[in-house]
Amino acid sequence: MSATRHEGTIVDRYTPGARINHWITAGSLILLALSGLAFFHPSLFFLTSLFGGGQSARAIHPWIGVVLLISFTGLFIRFVRFNFWNRDDTQWMRRVGDVVNARDDRLPELGKYNAGQKLVFWSQTILILILFASGLVIWDQYFYQYTTIDQKRVAVLVHAIAALLAILVWIVHVYAAIWVRGTVRAMTRGSVTGGWAWRHHRKWLRQEISKDGR
DSSP: OOHHHHTTOEEEOOOHHHHHHHHHHHHHHHHHHHHHHHHHOGGGGGGGGGGTSHHHHHHHHHHHHHHHHHHHHHHHHHHGGGOOOOHHHHHHHHTHHHHHTTOGGGSOOOOSSOHHHHHHHHHHHHHHHHHHHHHHHTOHHHHGGGSOHHHHHHHHHHHHHHHHHHHHHHHHHHHHHHHSTTSHHHHHTSEEEHHHHHHHOHHHHHHHHHHHTO
8 A cells, every 4th residue: 555546535634613723723823923022022013013003912912812722722622632642653753854854664654643743732732821821910901910010020021931932833833834745735625635644644544544434
């Protein structure tokens, strides 16, 4: 059995609901990054013009964070069962050089996600929780009286560091999706070719085939 044999086959990977959920999350992250960077350094303050000015950007930013938390919670519930670590992931990480050089024959058969995708999933889960918690501390319009000035200062620092890390993880995620040809199709059309599935997520493809055969 080879990738060529499956190339004409189309395999469903994401439902319309999952794709909408993903793009709401992605859009929220982008808007938060733009509005947050505007307050990160004076040279980036011009980004507030995208949101109607400094005051508007400051007012909108935390509410977008609420949307992100709700949307990402939906993604978490949908996909957490596919993102638990197993021995195949450890083996995949040990052979990351083969991953980079596309020596797929040396890699273990994988389920729906590889180790890199799982690391992105768990990194963003942790970072979004940190961003939301620290964001509440500095959301003075509603929570000013519940924390001290010193706590707010610490929260601002934590929020900024977590935001930068989340942006870096997002960049890695986007780069990997573009680098692995055929991946973007999964989140735009909801499907992948059988050849792509056989090459990158063979164990998952076997599971999908067995389900269809029942």
